[in-house]
Amino acid sequence: MIFASDLDRTLIYSKKLIDHVGEDIVLVERYNGKDLSFMKRTVIDKLGTMREKIMFIPVTTRTIDQYNRIFMIKDCIKPKYAVVSNGGNILKNGEIDKDWRNIIEKKIERVIHYKFVQKRFLESFKDVSWINKMILRDKLFFSIHFNDRDKINLDELNKFKEWAEANHWNVSLQGRKLYIVPSAVNKWDAVLYIKQKERIDKVVSAGDSLLDYPILINADYSMCASHGELFKMIQDKIINKEHIVLTNSMGIDASEEIVNNVVNLSGDSSWNNI
Template sequence: MLFASDLDQTLIYSVRAFRLLPDHNPPAMSAVETYDGRDISYMTDQAIKHLLQFASRASFVPVTTRTIEQYQRISLFRDVIPSVYAVVSNGGNVLVNGMIDQGWNQRVKSNISKMCMCAQDILSQFAEISHSSWAGSLKLADDCFHYCIVERENIPTEELTSFSLWAKSQNWNISLQGRKLYLVPAVVNKWDAVLYVRNLLEEKMIISAGDSLLDLCMLERADYAIAPKHGEVWESYSKGMLPSLSVQFTNQAGILAAEEILDYVGQFTAYKMQA
């Protein structure tokens, strides 16, 4: 059994993403990421406890759009729950004991050149709609995809939607997550990387969790899947845009959703131990 889970706003949360009700007593929580001397990401202590229990019984694989450097800032997966495998760069890289799996990385880059429009042409088309009033400068992440910081309230929605549809026809995915806009070759995806790790581990069942449209490939194809009641997936589903999606959603949004996600996953290990 393999649990492949997105991290930001699925298992770990910044203060702005807690989504705690005003009258809700804050749960006991611990910092799991520090940057420039500041604690910036958290999990509830209960969620950490549940994840520790699961990781001791089955395979847990962190899956993230974060770059390698950004992923390595998360102390939880370095000091508390070390994972042999991690999927980073949105699937463009697989880490094995913290080191890049060069074979997988080269396979991804080969597929990009064969199957996707070249990045220069995609970026040239994006430049026609982007403006400093809403889009910051594009950054290249681990030589796998591009992203920029945006001002959501200023985004020209119709133009971005039109660009996204065109990009999809060129085998690129456009995803807006919080204040970040991602431009990602379709072959750089989390599901293909998770399958690669599953085969290395010789696991059969995959349970996945995630909140963004970049997680959708995992949620749709895993044996079982769960998503928090917030984020792109929930918003799209609640608007009827994903009518065929068969995914369990949490009852709560925000940091408390992580506990529900891990409770859901824990049911499978409990059943396995009883069988």
């Protein structure tokens, strides 16, 4: 069984999203001398002990460098695989899977070029003062950082989103970042590649954003944290909930509920009949 899970706001949380740091909530990422991200101790322990029955695969939009900053996962839990760059790269024992990268590069050759997408995006807004920076990540997708989210013209953004989706690019608004990602670069295709390579039957998934939707909608059992972009889209019936289970908990408590559910599924004989 595979447990394919998003990281940020699903299993790990920034300092502003937790109410305390202590024995139960510990530091997992530090960058430029700053403490950035935290996890529940129980979640770390269970991810470490479940490996005999379950293949844990971190699945994140983070780049390779950004993922490697999470020392608690990279150096302590040590998953065999990590899906990074929103599925654009797969790490196996810390090294890039070159076969998968070649597959991705051939796929993105078929979609509209990123330079044209960037130009179209910037021309879609009369006022772009809300944009702090627009970065091409791993030559695969854009992340846009804001000066002021409240200044975004949502009508203009929705029009760009319609154009992008018609041209096989996805747009995801998460907190203080906006992602523009080609549909060929998605988390599920990377997980499916590993699933087939390892000949594993079942996949459990978890996430909180629209970019997690592909792994949630395609997995055998899926959990959405009851906060953030995807939860709101399900509540507003913008996307179909399908078989996705919403957590009872919010924030960092949702991570513990998610991992507990995974552990329970691994010992549930009825799971083999799903």
